[in-house]
Structures are given as structure tokens and as C-alpha cells.
Amino acid sequence: MRWQGRRGSRNIEDRRGMRMSGGGGIGLVGILFILGMGWFFGIDVTPLLTGTGGGGGEVVQTDAPLTEADRREGEFVSVTLADTEEVWAGIFEEQINEPYTPATLVLFKEVTQSPCGNASGATGPFYCPGDRKVYLDTQFFTTMRDRLGAGGDFAAAYVVAHEVAHSVQDQLGILGEANRIRGQVSQEEANAISVRIELQADCYSGIWAQQAQEKFGSLERGDIEEAMNAAAQIGDDTLQRNAGQRPMPESFTHGTSEQRQRWFQTGFETGDLEACDTFGTNDI
Template sequence: MEWKGRRGSRNIEDRRGRGGAVRAGGVGGVGLLAILAIGYFLGVDVTPLLNDPGVGGAPAGSEMTEADRAAGEFVSVTLADTEEVWARVFEEQLNRAYTPAVLVLYKGVTQSPCGGASGATGPFYCPGDQKVYLDTDFFTTMSRKLGAGGDFAAAYVVAHEVAHHVQNQLGILGKANQVRQQVSQAESNEISVRIELQADCLSGIWARGAHEQFGSVEPGDLEEAVNAARQIGDDTLQRNAGQRPMPHTFTHGTSEQRSRWFLRGLQSGDLAQCDTFAARTL
């Protein structure tokens, strides 16, 4: 992915290196099925795989490393790309303006209206303040523990969380979560899966736009994104943690579903094709 030297977003809130950040420490002893409820269960929960004490974050007030700075610049450029792509899609397909999300960068632990954020929660979008929360150490986790390395795989993660902001702007997220509060846990999980698969589809629309508008997509990039979608499927996460996949606990969708809906958005570029709530089968 060609990103160096390109425009970055101004909608970045960088909390890294502040005294308020503390080390999260290891995540040992967390139960496999403890899907972390970050506000609306919208984060990528990799708790079962985060048993490495080094994954937890950075000590309070730690200095920014060169890798930290590079990761911040990368996220800023990726966020800027999402802003331009969604501005065009909203105008062309909806005849309305797109209001960008703010992305919070942190190391270790931070707070949001949806609850605490740490290395165990993965990136997530909080509708309460319309911000995406991301510890860039998650990119290392993706590469080393989830088998989903590469710049475009990391960009897909950012795009997926921004897609939740798109859902929020369209009024989809609020309605879906309102229904979730009124139904059983199993039904709530099913709605969550539809939310997440739609975000994957919207991420595909972003990838198509990034290729068409910026020419930043290089050979192999799309394969990285599809692989990332597969590696963070509920069935794959549970299987890699040594457990039998249990569909009734899924909140994000299977690896096959996640990659397929991403490709649907990529191939169509059409918001109407991402209506997972109208789909009879996922």
C-alpha cells in the first residue's frame, strides 16, 4: 500500500505518551467465551489469543518510538482516505454530506464513553462520542498472533471501525442496538453479526474507492485485507484458541462470511449491496 508522503487526517486524537496511559499487563486467565462488551460489542475481541504479557501496552509516560510515530502517520493517512472515499460515496449515492469520525490513538489503556479500552479489546467504535479507539500495538498482534500482517490488512482494520461510524451516520447502528437490548442474548448475537458483516462490506467499498481515487492499492494488498477478514472470524479465533467453534456465541461472523461480504462491497461499490439486515442468508 502506497501511503508515505500522502495527506494525513486532522481528525486524530493522539493520547499516546500521556501520563494517563498505564500498562495493561498480561491478559492471562481470561475465559475463552468472555466476549468483551465494549459499549455495543463492536470491537474485534481477540482476548483468547492475548496471553502474551508484552501485548498489554506501554508504561505510563513512555516515550514515543520511531515505530509509534510511523504507525500514527499510517493511521492518519488511512483515515484521510476513508474521509475522501465516504465523502464521495455519500454525495453520489445518498446526496448528502459525510461527517468524518475522530480516531483516538492510545497505548496501554484509555477511557471512552463505551468503557475502558486496552490491548485486550482490540480496536472499536464508540457511538457515544463517535470516535474510533485504536492501540497501534494491535497491528503487531495481527501480524504475530493472528497471521494477518501487511499495511493493507492494518488499513482494513481502520476502515472496518470507520464503517461503524458510517452505519451510525445512516441511523443503522442506533436502531440495531436498540433492538438488541430488547431480545435474547442469542438474538442479540445474531444482530451483532449482521452489524459486523455490513461493516466488512462497507470496508470493501472503501478499498474499491482507495484504488479508484488514490491508486494506493498495490499487488497483493487486497489479498492481505481478505486474509485479515478471515483471520478475525469468530470460528477461526475460537479454533485457534484450541476450542470448538460455537456459532451461538458468534458476534462478528465466520471467516468465510467476513471475507465474502468484504469482497461484495469491493466488487460492487454499492451501499445497497451491503444490506445484511435484508439478507436471508449471510
């Protein structure tokens, strides 16, 4: 992926010099232990971090310096975010005749706070509708490469684009309506709705990839294969198999590897928001 020397986004909130502290919490060692358990077993340990020991802690500034790798990853995310801003501004204007409001992306290390609960390396990147921000610990890129076998710049860019796509869904009113319905149905039905939300975000990520190539010429040979591989490696069925479990479709929240790849490809080939209507089809 060609990204060096290009415009970065101003919508970055960098918290990488901050940490959780105070409030009678479990402390940094305890947090790291829980995060390690989350990564090892492939589970979301947010409930263990949120409100632990009397409400968790507050975020305070530290003097921890950023490494050269931190700076490079921050620059990469900033350029990728800027690309999403330009792409989605054009799509909103051309396809729905509305202005696009760029998402803010919060960079953090280890743990930070959000209206959706404590963000951590164990939760992975996510979009929070409460403040309309994307939360990302770039250590996740290392985990993708070393633990999931999904390395490469464009695989990382796909992750950023996927989370920004949730912001797009939010602006279009799709995310709020889907989450409203999720709160009124059974857990299994709520999971099925979550799958449709995530597959649509994958499709929107494919649209972004197509437009990024057209606008910036940023894709290199093998980039789409990197994104497709990443989509496959983080499919629910693949993650459960790799954790030594039998895939349980009723527990899926993001979709199978095949579904994630197919919907990304749909977005890339069509560039059309309507083609990404995962809620209007029985064939997901």
C-alpha cells in the same frame, strides 16, 4: 499499499503519551497482567478493567516518548483515515445526497477511557457511539501479524476502514436502530444482530478499498489478499478453533471467516451501499 508522503487526517486524537492512574485502581502491573490474560485466552477483559478497585482511574499526561515505530504507525493511520474521509464524503454525496461527517480516531497505548468503557489492547479496536470516536492501540497491528497471521499494511488499513464503517452505520441510523433492538431480545438473538452489523462493516470496508484504488491508486499487488486473509483470521469460527474451542455459532458476534471474506468482496466488487444490506437478506 502506497501511503507514504500522502495527506494525513486532522481528526486524530493522540493519547499515546497518556496512561491510567489514580482512583484506587489496580495499577499498571495489574492492568498489564489482565491484558496479557485477555490476549492469551482470546477473551474480552473490559469488565475486569472497568471500575476495578473503585471506579478505575483517570487519564493523566506522562512524558513517555514515542518510538520511531509509534510515529510511523501514527502517520500510517492518519493517512488511512484521511483516505476514508475522502472516500466516504464522495459516496455520501453520490449515493445518498447527504454530507459525511468524518470520525475522530483516538490513538492510545495500553489503556484509555471512553464513554463505552475503558479501551485496552484486550478489547481490540472499536467504535464508540457515545462520542462517535474510533479507538485504536496500534499494537493490535503487531498482534495481527505475530499472533493471528494477518500482517501487512493493507490488513492494518482494513482494520481502520472497518471501524470507520461503524461510524458510517451510525450516521445512516443503522447502528443505533440495531443496538436498540439488541437491547430487547435474548443474548443469542442479540449476537445474531451483531453479526449483521459487523458483516455490513466488512462490506463497507470493501467499498472503501475499491474507491481507494480508484481515487488514489494506493493498492499494490497482494493487498486485497492481505485484507481477505485478515478477514479470515478474525472470523469467529477461526478464532474459537485457534483457542482450542469448538466453534459455537450461537456465540458468534462478528461472523465466520467465510462470511467476512464474502461481504468484504461484495463491497469491493459492487461499490454500492445497497449491496451491503446484511439486514435485508437471509443469506448472510
